[in-house]
Amino acid sequence: MSIFTKRGAEAVTAATTEEEEAKESILVPFNSGTTYKVRVKSVDDSAEYYAYGIFGKVNTFVPANPSERNAKGFVTANPTVWDRAADLLYKDAKALKDAGKTAEAEKVAQQAYLFKGKPRYLMAFGNLETGEDIAIDLTKKQASGVMATINKYAKKIDKMAFELSKTGSSTSTVVTLSPIIDMDEDLTDEERANFEKCGEKPFDFANFEDCLFVADEAEQTKNLVVAGFDIGRLGLSIGATTPADEEVTPITEEGEDPTLQF
DSSP, X not given: OOSEEEEGGGSOXXXXXXXXXXXXXXXXXXXXXOEEEEEOOOTTOEEEEEEEEXXXXXXXXXXXXXXXXXXXXXXXXXXOHHHHXXXXXXXXXXXXXHTTOHHHHHHHHHHHHHHSOEEEEEEEEEETTTSSEEEEEEEHHHHHHHHHHHHHTGGGGGGOEEEEEEESOGGGOEEEEEEESOHHHHSOXXXXXXXXXXXXXXXOGGGXXXXXXXXXXXXXXXXXXXXTOOGGGGTOOTTOOOOTTOOOOOOOOOOSSGGGGO
């Protein structure tokens, strides 16, 4: 199963490929204040995946054996240990709410939300500085804005260069893709040459597979401990895996508001 969940017009699921030698990742830094001059190679060069992690505690990762999700992104089978932790905490929140402890319930629901897998997007472009393909990692909101611009100029995409920029900070960061109106005036000779170079061949989706940190269940379990979750509640311990006879209730509801699931 690929770590990506949708491909192309659906936001792209990249095919998993076997490599004899590790390749250098095409993922580039994209901190606030960064701008790249790029060529959009295709309207379909994007991939959705579900990321886990907690800012300041656990770095972002994707599970080696991803959960099965429906078209809306709800977990339907094969939940990861992080999905199971989130599910358990949402049940705790519901029990507290049913007991009339609303404030406590909301606090636990906020905690549960941190353990959920959340959609993120890799998007590929041709870098006019180097003439090589690059990948950018975006949140759902950021990707939505970039995709809207790409779709707006879809019919002219092979004739236009763009500036891809990130501004702002924290939750107020904004990513924009702006067309370069006058390529003769606003691009150097080298950038114009690289624009042509970037259009010579389609993007290879296999390159996305080297952009993300993939964690097996043992690593995910260790990450739960680092995040402060009591893995004993899931019948787990460091070095152990999910008990084969344990029945797991997958998460079946999802929303940006963490309190919507209890």
